[in-house]
Amino acid sequence: MWYVGDLSSGHWVTGFARLLGLILVVMSWGRFHEVSCLLGELSMVDSLTGLQNRRACLLRGQAEFARMHRTGEQLSLMFIDLDNFKTVNDQFGHKAGDRLLRMTAAELRRVLRHSDFAVRLGGDEFATILPGTDGAGGRSLAEIVHICLNRLFEIAGFDVSASVGVATFRAVPAHFEEVLQRGDELMYEIKRAGKDGVLQRDVE
Ligand SMILES: Nc1nc2c(ncn2[C@@H]2O[C@H](COP(=O)(O)OP(=O)(O)OP(=O)(O)O)[C@@H](O)[C@H]2O)c(=O)[nH]1
Numbered sequence: 510m511w512y513v514g515d516l517s518s519g520h521w522v523t524g525f526a527r528l529l530g531l532i533l534v535v536m537s538w539g540r541f542h543e544v545s546c547l548l549g550e551l552s553m554v555d556s557l558t559g560l561q562n563r564r565a566c567l568l569r570g571q572a573e574f575a576r577m578h579r580t581g582e583q584l585s586l587m588f589i590d591l592d593n594f595k596t597v598n599d600q601f602g603h604k605a606g607d608r609l610l611r612m613t614a615a616e617l618r619r620v621l622r623h624s625d626f627a628v629r630l631g632g633d634e635f636a637t638i639l640p641g642t643d644g645a646g647g648r649s650l651a652e653i654v655h656i657c658l659n660r661l662f663e664i665a666g667f668d669v670s671a672s673v674g675v676a677t678f679r680a681v682p683a684h685f686e687e688v689l690q691r692g693d694e695l696m697y698e699i700k701r702a703g704k705d706g707v708l709q710r711d712v713e
Pocket residue numbers: 557590591592593594595596598602603604605606607610631632633700704
């Protein structure tokens with residue numbers, strides 16, 4: 510005769526409760542891990558356009574500069590800022606402005622290579638990291654982006670244009686924030702010269 514224990518005792522219940530508890534802990538850890546991965550990804554994504562955001566740009570930029578340090582390749586960054594975007598919000602409302610920002614992001618995705626990491630830095634400012642791209646390559650891509658965006662805005666009936674600046678790095682900057690500062694300077698130069706233009710600069 511087999512001994513299967515005293516089924517009427519509370520041991521089975523206690524054992525079962527412990528097992529159930531263990532399963533719940535394992536499951537909730539799995540969910541926690543899943544949720545924290547998802548939150549990590551979301552914190553890198555711009556919710557309006559679905560492009561990567563400024564934080565992602567910093568991380569990816571640092572990784573690309575480390576690669577550049579090893580390979581000796583040049584690296585360019587393209588900065589795109591819409592001209593007179595505020596007038597869209599003012600004339601047609603915030604939703605129309607949002608639509609225009611989403612359209613801009615979609616056009617950047619269409620025009621750029623998959624390896625050219627496109628981000629929305631904030632507001633109407635976008636950027637893209639162009640690994641292995643020298644000044645001439647960066648400038649010709651900037652001209653294409655400029656033409657494509659302006660054509661898109663015209664077709665959509667918005668009286669806005671794009672200012673596109675490219676900073677080409679030959680040496681690795683000490684801090685990636687320095688790179689974004691170069692972008693601000695380039696943009697300032699284009700805007701001061703009358704907006705709606707393309708400008709490329711080598712950064713030593
Ligand atoms: N619709 C919408 N507007 C935004 C968003 N984020 C920022 N803005 C607006 O974008 C505008 C950006 O300011 P500016 O770059 O000075 O506007 P601008 O008219 O393009 O100026 P210039 O660059 O000098 O031509 C501000 O009016 C913000 O309120 C957003 O997520 N959606």
